[in-house]
Amino acid sequence: MASATLSRHPVASSVAVLSGTKLVQPSFKSRVQVNERRLATSVRAEVMTAERKPELPPDRAIVSSGDDQLEIVRVINGMWQTSGGWGKIEPGPAVDAMFRHVDAGFTTFDMADHYGPAEDLYGIFINRVRRERGDELESQVRGLTKWVPPPVKMTRAFVESNIDRSRKRMDVKSLDMLQFHWWDYSDKGYLDALKHLTDLKLEGKIKTLALTNFDTKRLQVILENQIPIVSNQVQHSLVDMRPQNYMADLCNVTGVKLITYGTVMGGLLSEKFLDVNVSIPFAGPPLDTPSLNKYKRMVDAWGGWKLFQELLREVKYVSNKHGVSMSAVAVRYVLDQPAVAGSMIGVRLGLKDHIRDSQEIFKLQLDQDDYARIASVTKRGKNLQDVIGDCGDEYRRA
Template sequence: MGGSTSASPCSSYQPSPSTVPFQRPPSRFKDINKNHVRLDLNSMVSTLVSDLGSVDINLKKQRSGLLKKHRDSQYRLVELQLVVRFPCFTMTGTPPSLFTMPPRRRANSVRCGKATQVSGETHRVTEKNGNDSLDICRVLNGMWQTSGGWDRIDRDDAVEAMLRYADAGLSTFDMADHYGPAEDLYGIFINRVRQERPPEYLEKVRGLTKWVPPPVKMTSSFVRDSVNVSRKRMDVASLDMLQFHWWDYANTGYLDALKHLTDLKEGKIKTVALTNFDTERLQIILENEIPVVSNQVQHSIVDMRSQQKMAELCQLTGVKLITYGTVMGGLLSEKFLDTNLNIPFAGPPLNTPSLQKYKRMVDAWGGWSLFQALLQTLKGIATKHGVSIATRCR
């Protein structure tokens, strides 16, 4: 790997506690519940990844007082680096994005460009583990915005936007049972595709959803009924991917739930996956011979915890990682360059749940001043290559 990585040890990826209510919301397009997800950042890294070059920036004064001792070693950073390459994954995209775990070699390059250039087989990957596989786009369209906090969702406008994304080649959609009307919108969208697009077009469309049940007894009938609700809302005979989340690791019912989900692969689910599971529980799941194809976790240039033991386990077992928060809800952009959010009304408003969430991450990582130094460095690299800060090219 180009450059050195300084990171506090991360034995497990901590899931995000959430204020989302346990009960499944009904189908609706108005009065969407507001979800505010907060992540406890218990482990951060100090090496910043970019595919565009390597730059050293002097931040000794700004880092004063930020570095602490970790266990028996001094958690020390001589310099922040933008690493030339990272051989373990390929990461791209503003919405949730896939990075695979090949052997130690540089991944095939992906050229950034206009949306109309996205279509093509080189921009698709296969989620595969054992006998289970699913072909999806490298860049996923995340639908958290439909869950509330981003203003009212207009059904027709949302479906038209989904069609435009799919027409441009971005035909994989990531949603959840608690993302407001996301599954219902997908159901309307997929019917439009069936009626207005050729059969080969439909073959490229994928709908990935999540199931976030309450930590109750996971019986076969409860699991089956919950899956049927998503199937009905999405208007599909079989879910392309069901990503499972669990609230309380002290309750080992997650193993029962996953076993019941595996039983439903005969016709109601094509692939079973996880979301926000930590490394320890992922290993337990695999040791119980439960075939999961992926784990969706948070990853960005600021939060690279999943590159630690989680990435190592995934590389050994073939489980893929789907990442969200790649550009931190928009904070990693020119819009927030040279701004001071400590002064009221001095910068762009943090008026969405995602901006508020990732601003808390910045505060835990090192603060807004340090983040400004990062944005300035990224801007210099982006300008050199004729792209925006949020764009990653190879």
């Protein structure tokens, strides 16, 4: 695509320097051996200038592309636990729990068309907000959803019908953010779908358009096709630093932000799993949720349970030093990484919440010694980019 064409579009112009060339991919070693002093002193400054406007409080970020922008809370309520496997969710208590999160300042919710009743619960919740709290609170609440289509032809009618379904379930005229997923990159239908979604955005049915689990190469292709992407939702944690290998470089050039999940690894990055051996039956907490089993496999691929225990001990030292939970340290570390606008924490609505731990995150500032302690262990783990592939590749392996 010619640079002259790219320069006419705000998204495409920023990626023009990459068009027709291979994205420079620095060695993993150079990524792991991070300058802790730079992290401690400049990362928060980068977040201030890139992820949010200076007048925003530290718990807020803005994701944008051209004239499209959306303000979010940097700790996002992840609603995937409504999809089953984490306990039965009752609508009444679940919606009451959503109000507790909002009243504590956590007004951004993330869901998907396939997270069981998540979109329906949001619709019940936002309807109650309108009736009981009024316009002021409604204007602060954000509902981010995802569309994960089957591998069929992406016609305008098919795309629009699915977006209309989410709008109806969520009881909104316009989706705050639509995050798009695609299973098979060999099928270029994802570009057709995204062009239809862009048209629907221009028609007012979507406010901002985003991706979930796309790799660096395809993100670049999408941007070169002038699709106004504001963010890419990817797995990112102390163990899984893949987004910082190559993805963050492209994001820093183009302005696309990262929204992360798996940041506390389903709860593995917490006091609950410190100094326990999960390989011995009944010796420690059970791996009794889909997330715990998923992220235990990530630990095995990264370096094993013994090395993970060393990481937990260093995180525990840092958490004791600052008087916060281990999970707060894990999330703060990822929020401080380049290009990261927000991180999700799963909410087991009506069953369990982590509101207090989440509030600690915004009071926490990690220093040079904290980064050095954590890096002393993480640099000994494997590069999951080599083991699994780029962001989202774990969902596309045969």
